[in-house]
Amino acid sequence: MFTKKKVIYFFILLLLVSVLDFWIFSNIKTSYNEVLNENLLKTSQIISRSIPKSNFDYNKWIKKYEKENENLKIIYINGLPGFFETTDYFNEENIYNFFNNNLKSKDFQKGIESAVYSEFYFSKSDYIINNSKYRIIFAPILSDEYDVLGVGVLFFKMDKYMEFYRIVNIFMYAVIIIFILLYGIINFSRDPVMNFIILGIFVIVAIFTAYPLFEAVRLTFIKNGEFSLDIWKKILTTKQYLNAFWGSIKLGISTATLSTLVGFLFAFVLARTGIKGKKIFSTMATLPVISPPFSLTLSILLLFGNNGLITKKILGLENFSIYGLGGLTLVQTIGMFPIAYLTMVGVLHSIDSTLEDASLDLNASKLETFLKVTLPLSMPGILSAWLLVFTNSLADFANPLILSGNYRVLSVEAYLEVTGMNRLGNGAALSILLLLPTITAFLVQRFWVSKKSFVTVTGKPSPRITELVSKPVKTILVSLIVLIIIFLISLYGTIVAGCFVRNWGIDYTFTLENITEALQRGKDAIMDTVTLASAATPIAGILAMMTALILVRKKFSGKRLFEILIMAPFAIPGTLIGISYILAFNKAPLILVGTGAIIVINYIIRELPVGVEGGVAALRQIDPSIEEAAQDLGADAPTVFKTIVLPLLRPAFISSLSYTFVRSMTAVSAVIFLISAKWYHITVLIYNFSENLRFGLASVLATTLIIIVLAAFGLMRLLVKESETLEKSVSQ
Missing domain, CATH: 3.30.450 (Beta-Lactamase)
Structure with a gap:
C-alpha cells in the first residue's frame, strides 16, 4: 500500500x-x-x-x-x-x-x-x-x-x-491530526471502512473514558494551579476518611463472603443435584439483578426500620436499629448473591463427574469427595464470584446512602464531599481510593489461580452428574433455598403492600392516594428515565456488537489499549465516573453537564463492557469463514456486519439491549451527579422520597420501575429464545 x-x-x-x-x-x-x-x-x-x-x-x-x-x-x-x-x-x-x-x-x-x-x-x-x-x-x-x-x-x-485560545489551538491541531488519519486510512490501508470504525470507537472511548479519568486524577494533584499532594495528605491522614475506607473494606468482605456462600448454595443445588423446578429456582435467584437498587433497601426499612412492621408492630422492639453494618450486609447480600450464583453455576456444571466417581471408587465418602475434589475444582469460580461481589459492594452507592446511619463508607463520603461541600478534588480522591482494594483483590486472585491447575475437561465430558448429597442433606439445602426465596418474595411483596398504606409504621389504613400522588409527582422523572434509557439502548447495543467484532476478528496496533479502555468502566466505581464526567464536561470544548446527552453517554459507556463480553463470547462460536465468504463475494465491512454478523449475534445483541435498558433504568451512583432540573431520574426521586420518610410514594415508584424492567425482560424473551442445553442425568 x-x-x-x-x-x-x-x-x-x-x-x-x-x-x-x-x-x-x-x-x-x-x-x-x-x-x-x-x-x-x-x-x-x-x-x-x-x-x-x-x-x-x-x-x-x-x-x-x-x-x-x-x-x-x-x-x-x-x-x-x-x-x-x-x-x-x-x-x-x-x-x-x-x-x-x-x-x-x-x-x-x-x-x-x-x-x-x-x-x-x-x-x-x-x-x-x-x-x-x-x-x-x-x-x-x-x-x-x-x-x-x-x-x-x-x-x-x-x-x-x-480558554478561547486553548480551544482554537485544540481545533487547529485537530484539523492536522484528522487530515493525517483520514488521508492515511483512505490511501494506506486495505480496509478503510473497518479502520474508520476502529478509529471512531477508539475516539469515543478515549474521550468518554480516558479523558474524564485523567481529569479526575489530575485534580487530586492540583491546588491553586500547582502540583500538590495536599489533597492526598488530607485524605490519608483524616480519621473520618480512614474510618470510611475501613468501613468499605469490612462491608465488602462481609458481603462478598455471605453472598458467595448463598450463591454457592444455589449453584451447587441447581448444578450438582437432581431437584425439580430448577427453572423456577434459577429465575428467583436472578430476580434481584433486575430490580432497582433502592427496592430491597426500601422493603428492609418497611419491615425492620424504626417504625417497621416486624420490629415495632409485631415484636414491639424499641432499641433495635437496622442501620449500620448489619443492615447493609443483609441488603447487599440479598441484592448481590445472584452475581455470585451466575458466576459459579457454569463452573460447577462443567466439572467432569468421572473425577468424583474415581474418588468414591477409592472409598472416599461423599463429604470427603466434595471437600477434596468438587470444592477445590470450583475454587476459580468461587474466587471470581467473591471478587465480583467485593467490587460491587465497594462501589455500591444506593444502599449505604439510605442505610449506613453512622457507619461510614467511601462511596457516600465521596458523594457528600462533592454535593455537600463542593470539594471535587476530595471526592475524586476518595473514589480513586476505592480502586485500591479492588485491584489488590484482583491481583491476589489471579496470582492464586495461576499457581494451580483446574483442568478437568480433557476429552469428552461425562453426560451425567454424580450426586454427592444424601436425601436428608438435600432436603436441608433445598429448605434453605426455599427460605431465602420466601424472604426475597416477602421483600418485594412488602414494596407492593407499601403502595396501599397511608403512613407505614403509624397508620396502616388502606389507601390509593399514594398511587395518584406518586405518579403525578413522578411522571416527569419516569418519562425522563425511560426516554434516556431508550435513547442509550440501541446505541450501546450496536456499539457493543461492532466492538466485539473488532476485538475477535481484527488485528491492529493498539488493540490491547483499545480493549482496556472498553472494559475499564466495568471496574470503576460509579461515583468516580460521575465526578470525572462533571470535571471533564463542564468546560469547553465539550460542555455537556446539565444536558440529557451526558446521562445517555454515561449509560452507554458504563454498560458497554457487558455487551462487548456477550458479543465476544458469541463470536468465538461463529466460524470466520462465513464472513470471509461474504467478503469474497464483494460485500464490504458494513454489509457483512449488517447481513451476516448481526443476525448471527441476535441473542447476544438482544441481551445487550435488555441489559443496557435495565441498568439505565435502575442506575444511581453516577447518574445522581449528572441529573439536572431539565433531566431527572426515577431512582433519585425514590431516594428523595425515602429520605423524607414518604415510603408510600417511594413504594409506588419502586413498583412502577420493577414493572417497567420486567416488561423489558418479557419483551426480550419474545424476541429471542434461549438455546436449550442438554440436561445431564443424575446418578445416585
Missing part, C-alpha cells in the same frame, strides 16, 4: 494543509485579541474618568470596581510619577508586590510615562501572577477637566479569555 509517489503526495498535501490551517487560526486568534483589547480599553477609559469627586476615598473607589469585575485588580498612583510625590493605593498585596518588583523594567516605565502624558498603554506581554495570567493597562486617571491626577495600573485576569 505504501509507494514512493503516495508518500511524496502525502507530505506535500500535509505541508499545504498545515500552512493553510495555521494561517486561518492565527487570523482568528489575532482578530479575537483585537476585539478583546478594544473591550479592555473601553473598561479602562470608564475607570479613568471615574475619580471620586468628594472626600477622595480612593480605597472605596478601587473596591467598587474590583467588586463589579472579579477579573480586575487596580493599583492607583495618586500624583504624577517623576514630577511630584506620589501615594499608592491598592487592595491586593500580592499584586502590589509584583508591581514593585517590576517597576524599573522598561515595559512598566514606558507604561507609567505614557499614562502621565494622557495615553493608555498595554503591557508588551502578559504576566503570570499566582499561576494566573494578567494583561496590564497603564491608564491616566483624569479629572472632570481632563487633567491627569495620577496613574491607574489595571491588572486584567486573562484566564477566562485564554
